[in-house]
Structure formats: structure tokens, C-alpha cells
Amino acid sequence: MSTALQPQITKAGLAAIWNATSTGLSAEISHIGLGSAGYTPNADQKTLRSQVVKYPISGGEKLSSTLIHLTAVADDSAAFWVREVGFFLSDGTLLAVWSHATEALTYKAANTELLLAYDLCLEALPADSVTISSTAAGLNLTLAEPLASQATVMITEMLRGVKQQDSLESQEKRLQVAGLQIADLLTRMKQSELQLELQRTESLIAIAANAAAVIKLQNLVVTTSGSFK
Structure with missing residues (x-):
């Protein structure tokens, strides 16, 4: 992600551009x-007030006639809050x-590669009066290792x-099979209950029939005995 900056153009910078x-x-x-x-900042500056580091431009492109994108790689042992940024010509x-005056731009940690990316607005300069001198190969080599590490992590x-999705799908299939087995068991239990109920009903009917036959036989015996008397 780039940081958009609208810096103060110096008088020395204007003079160098005019000469070029x-x-x-x-x-x-x-x-x-x-x-x-x-x-x-003021236009009379010729240096940063408290410069700590200076890096070559690693890459860049013109976004418009007055807007350029610049990148550089900070990879040294310096550690400090960045509160001023200077853009230097090749001379x-x-x-x-x-x-x-009160806000820091970012923190530069020691021995950690930091990609500096700035969109530099140069509306105060003539259109197309500034170009970019870069070492794009250096940027690519510097970022190769961290990009490879990020790709590996991704x-x-x-x-x-x-793997988690496969595991979830496998668990879902096992649950579906278990659900079908439970449904089948419940169906068979219901059928067993109906069968038992039918058998119980048939048993009661048989008992009732037997009781009726016994009573009928007893009545028949009693009637026969009365006839002999």
C-alpha cells in the first residue's frame, strides 16, 4: 500500500529542474x-534536519504527468520513528x-526489511520534468525471499x-450413514412393536375363545346332568 505525500518543493530542486x-x-x-x-518544511531547505538513512530508489512509475510512484527497500540496522522524508535528485x-510537526509517518525497525512506497505529487513542477532513476532488479531480489515465505504460508x-474441508465432508457422510441406520432401526422397532401388539391381540382373542368354549362346555355338562335326573 502506498502513502500519498504532497511535499514541499525546494528552491534548490526547482533550480536543478530548470537547469535540466x-x-x-x-x-x-x-x-x-x-x-x-x-x-x-520550507522551500529554503537543502538537507533534512535530522537525516538518519538514505536509500536508492528501487522502482517506480509515472501515474500521471505530475504524480509518480516511488519504492525503496530499507533493510539496515537503523531503528527510529520516521518524521521527515526527503527526495533527492541524482546529483x-x-x-x-x-x-x-506532531505526527510520525511510520516506524523503521532494525534489521527488518521495510518496503517504502510513496505516491509523490509534483503539481508545483512543470509536467514531465522529473523522471525516476531506479534499480528495479535490486527490488525484485530483495523481495524474493519474503514473497516466497508469504506464498509458502498461504x-x-x-x-x-x-484437509479440514475433506474432514468435514467425511464426518458429514458418516453422520448421514448413522442417521440412515438410526432411521432403519426405529422403523424395525416400530414394526416389532406392531408385531408384538398383533400377537398380544391374537393371544387375547384366543384366550377369550378358549374361555368361551370352556363356559359352553360347562353349560353343556350341567344341562346333560339335569336331563339324566
Whole structure:
């Protein structure tokens, strides 16, 4: 992600651009300087007030005639709050300065690769009067290792997610099978209950029939005995 900056163009920077354009050339931005002082920049500045580090431009592109995108890689042992940023031409001239009296731009940690990315607005300069001098190959080599590490982490997370999804699908299938088995068991239990109920009913009917037969037989015996008398 880029940080949009609208810096103060210095008088020295304007003079360098005028000298370059008067000979049919363009001034080249080649370095970014970072410092720890916070203040309101002015056009008379020729240096940063408290410069700590200075890095070559690693890459960049023109977004419009007055807007350029710059990147650089900070990978040294310096550690400080970045409160001023300077943009230097290839001849060492301070072209532009950004700073804030109370707010820091970012924190530069020691021995940690930090990609500096700035969108630099140069509306105060003639259109197309500035070009970018970069070492794009250096940027690619510097970022290769962290990008590879990030890709490895992303692939690992994706594989873990796939495995988890496979596990969930497997569990879902097992639950479906268990559900069918339970449904079948309940059906058979219901059928067994109906069968038992039918058998109980048939048994009661048989008992009642037997009782009726016994009573009928007893009545018959009693009637027969009475006839002999």
C-alpha cells in the first residue's frame, strides 16, 4: 500500500529542474532519505534536519504527468520513528521534503526489511520534468525471499483448509450413514412393536375363545346332568 505525500518543493530542486529542462533533459529522482525530526518544511531547505538513512530508489512509475510512484527497500540496522522524508535528485540535490510537526509517518525497525512506497505529487513542477532513476532488479531480489515465505504460508493455510474441508465432508457422510441406520432401526422397532401388539391381540382373542368354549362346555355338562335326573 502506498502513502500519498504532497511535499514541499525546494528552491534548490526547482533550480536543478530548470537547469535540466533548459538543456532538454529531465531531472532524475534517485534516492529517498528518512529522518527523525518533525517540523513544517520550507522551500529554503537543502538537507533534512535530522537525516538518519538514505536509500536508492528501487522502482517506480509515472501515474500521471505530475504524480509518480516511488519504492525503496530499507533493510539496515537503523531503528527510529520516521518524521521527515526527503527526495533527492541524482546529483544529490534535495528536490522535495515532507515532514509533520506532531505526527510520525511510520516506524523503521532494525534489521527488518521495510518496503517504502510513496505516491509523490509534483503539481508545483512543470509536467514531465522529473523522471525516476531506479534499480528495479535490486527490488525484485530483495523481495524474493519474503514473497516466497508469504506464498509458502498461504499455500500451507490453503492445504490445511482443504484437509479440514475433506474432514468435514467425511464426518458429514458418516453422520448421514448413522442417521440412515438410526432411521432403519426405529422403523424395525416400530414394526416389532406392531408385531408384538398383533400377537398380544391374537393371544387375547384366543384366550377369550378358549374361555368361551370352556363356559359352553360347562353349560353343556350341567344341562346333560339335569336331563339324566
